[in-house]
Amino acid sequence: MNIIESTTSAWNIITRNKARSFLTMLGIVIGVMAVIIVMSVGAGAQSLIINQVKGLGSNLVVVLPGASEEDGPPASALGIVITTLTYEDGQAIMRDACQCIEDLAVYTTGNDIITADDTTIRGNYTGTSAAYIDVEDTEVLTGRFFSEDEEKSYATVAVLGSGIRDELFGDEDPLGKRIRIGKVNFTVIGTMKERGVSGFQNQDNQLFIPISTAQKLLLGINHVNYIRMKVDVPENVEVAMEDVRQILRDRHDIKPDESPDFSVRSMAQGLDALTSITNALKFFLVAIASIALVVGGFGIMNIMLATVQERTREIGLRKAVGATSRQITFQFLIESMVITFVGGTIGILLGVLISVLVAVVAQQMGYSWDLVITTSSILLGWGVSVGIGLVFGIIPARRASMLNAIDALRYE
Amino acid sequence: MPKLIEVKNLKKHYQNEEVITHILHGVTFDIDKGEFVSIMGPSGSGKSTLMHILGFLDTLSEGSFFFEGVDVGMLSGDQLAYMRGRKIGFVFQAFNLLNRSTTLENVMLPLLYTDVPKKERIQRATELLERVGLGHRLNYTPGKLSGGEKQRVAIARALVNNPEVIFADEPTGNLDSKSGQQVMKILQELNDAGHSIILVTHEKYTAEHAKRIIRLKDGLIESDRVVAQRQRAVEGNDLMK
Incomplete structure (x- = not known):
């Protein structure tokens, strides 16, 4: 058989x-x-x-304040506030690092009472650079994003994420309207395209304002929470990271045998x-x-x-x-x-x-x-x-x- | 030419923990090719045990058993299975057909464990079923057959591997007398055609269909003699073609 x-x-x-x-x-x-x-x-x-x-872009390099092991969580993730990373660090990187870094944006985030006409909500805002839109690979739906001048000059302009726009204005056109974040009045100059959840943060449920405005008028701080930059091709990510490390070590006056007060990560590592x-x-x-x-x-x-x-x-x-x-x-x-x-x-x-x-x-x-x-x-x-x-x-x-x-x- | 079966001083006992039960106390006999022998005896006489040993289903304890000159006592379990599959055919009292298989499949069963190709298996089984008058029942399951028909299927199964000898263990025990006659008639006709047959029974009348009767009693041969007045199974229909 x-x-x-x-x-x-x-x-x-x-x-x-x-x-x-x-x-x-x-x-x-x-x-x-x-x-x-x-x-x-x-x-x-x-x-x-x-x-x-990946929705954030796979050629992304991130600088976080505080030292960390290559694969472990950065200090900032553990709730320790480190104030050594600044707007100027970002500018220095853009100026001195390799040309492969196409765009760079600094970020600071906050949460406050936001009022528009008769609607009041508690909401998140992100203070960032004009280059945000290029770094994050996103677009405005109506109006415009704020400019580099506005970024530096404490301009009180705001761009609304699609979710927060619906919450504050419903079907109304928010362009040119005034809103209030905390005690500061802002003019709405644009609205963002719907992005959904990206990087575990709902990008639609926040509004975007110039970094200088957020730091000085709302938060009263000098540091930034993190820096993101976009590298032209994946092959250059390592070079860019090394440049960023070098520049920041110099700027933060870190001796060769000391561990740095920042960490540089690439999206590839995160992935x-x-x-x-x-x-x-x-x-x-x-x-x-x-x-x-x-x-x-x-x-x-x-x-x-x-x-x-x-x-x-x-x-x-x-x-x-x-x-x-x-x-x-x-x-x-x-x-x-x-x-x-x-x-x-x-x-x-x-x-x-x-x-x-x-x-x-x-x-x-x-x-x-x-x-x-x-x-x-x-x-x-x-x-x-x-x-x-x-x-x-x-x-x-x-x-x-x-x-x-x-x-x-x-x-x- | 060696004898079909040579048994010398064969003894069998079972050991169950401390208790040894003696079944066969030493039996000696020969059977030639072409014989038709009945082994008779009351229950407990050891006739079933003897048949199991002769049929390679059980092993002996002492003495010797040669089958066609081969010392069966020296064979391994697999070799015994090989002998069962090629040298002998069994016909049981309780038929032992596979109830969920067709008659054809039942008859082919022994060939499953040989190298015979499938086509030839079907051909042989079909021919044999026709020979026992069941050519029209190839695809029936045993449940739809009468007792006599079942036993004829079992006989066809016993023949399918062209055995040297057919063992029939009380083949008429579960049958009415008419079906019993049919079965005995087939066995006699097979013997007439040259097949060796060993019949185990406790009925004198059935035993007398054979040419020779070995009577067992208490594990010993009581008598071994040729049947003087042989019964001839007569039945209306001529089942063997």
Whole structure:
């Protein structure tokens, strides 16, 4: 009896009792489905997170105040305020660093009461440079962004994000209107195109004002929260970062053996860190989903043991007509593997279907969610399910093969 | 030319923990090719155990058993399975057919474990089913057959591997007398055609269809003699073509 015949014979035996066979394979169906969904949804969520970061531009270099390990969180993320990074640092970088830095913007952020006509809300504002629009690769929808002159001259002009515009003005055209941030009056000169969530910050729910205005008139500070710059091509990112480090060390008067009071990061590094974190999460989720597979495996072992009991006479007969113990083992192993293979196939189909649904729904909701179903996850699903059939089929198959033919023939 | 079966001082005992149960106390006999032998005896006489040993299903404890000159006591488990699959055919009292397989599949079963190609398996099984008068029932499952028909399927299955000898263990035990007659008639006709047959039964009348009767009692041969007045199974239909 060759493998094809054994498989067809196993298939016939399985299809004779469809309800039971289906219940037997249900554990594997659910397990494989869970693994496929988790792998696909995990990859989709990963793509969502990474697209968020990429949305900022992948040639981006960021300077954060405070020293930090290359991969660890910067000091500023831990709530420590470091005031050594300034507007002038940004200007110096633009002036002295390599020409590969195309645009540079400094940022400071605040939160205050914002009033327009009769609407008052609490909102976030970002004080930034005129180059913001180029660094962040975004556009104004109406009006204009503030100019470099306005950036330097404490101009009281504001550009509204699309969300805050709706909140403050509804359907009205806000251009030329006056708003109040804290105690300072501003003129609205533009509105931004809707951007959605990018860099984990809702860019639409804030308004943008010149950096000098934010520092001096609203916050009363001299430092900036961070600096972002756009490098022309990815190959120059390393050069630009090195230049920035050198310039800032000079300006901050840091001796060669001292650690700097700032850190320079590239988006690529950030992406790497994010990818490794999300990979770990994905792995963890797959590990949890795999528990279902193991449970399914025990279910199959249970049923196969019952089947061996039930088919004792058949096994005895097969031995009496010349089957060796090995052939009996083989037959039962093939049966459990066919069950798990079919279960795995159904699981893969359902898993793919649900993954597609999740991706379609997420995309409909406006997330940049990639549908990721890899061949490797499907092959893995098949491999694991057949492997489970093999592993959990061995004990029942061995038991069948060790039955004594005479006792088995007499078994009632 | 070696004898089909040579048994010398064969003993069998089972050990169950501390208790040793002696079943066969030393039996000696030969069977030639082409013989039709009944092994008779009351229950507990050891006839089933003897048949299991002769049929390579069980091993002996002492003595010797040669099959066509081969010392069966020296064979491994796989070699015994090989012998079962090629040298003998079994017919059981309880038929032992696979209820979910068709008659054709049932008859082909022993060939599954040989190298016979599928096409030839189907051909041989079909021919044999026709020979026992069931050519019109190839795709029936055993559940739809009468007892006599089931036993004829079992006989076809016993023949499919061209065995040297057919073992029939109470083949008429579960049948009415008419079906029993049919079965005995087929066995006699097979013997007439040259097949060796060993019949195990406790019924004198059935045993007398053979040419020779070995009577067992308490694990020993009580008598071993040729049947003087042999019963000839007569049944209306000529089942063997």
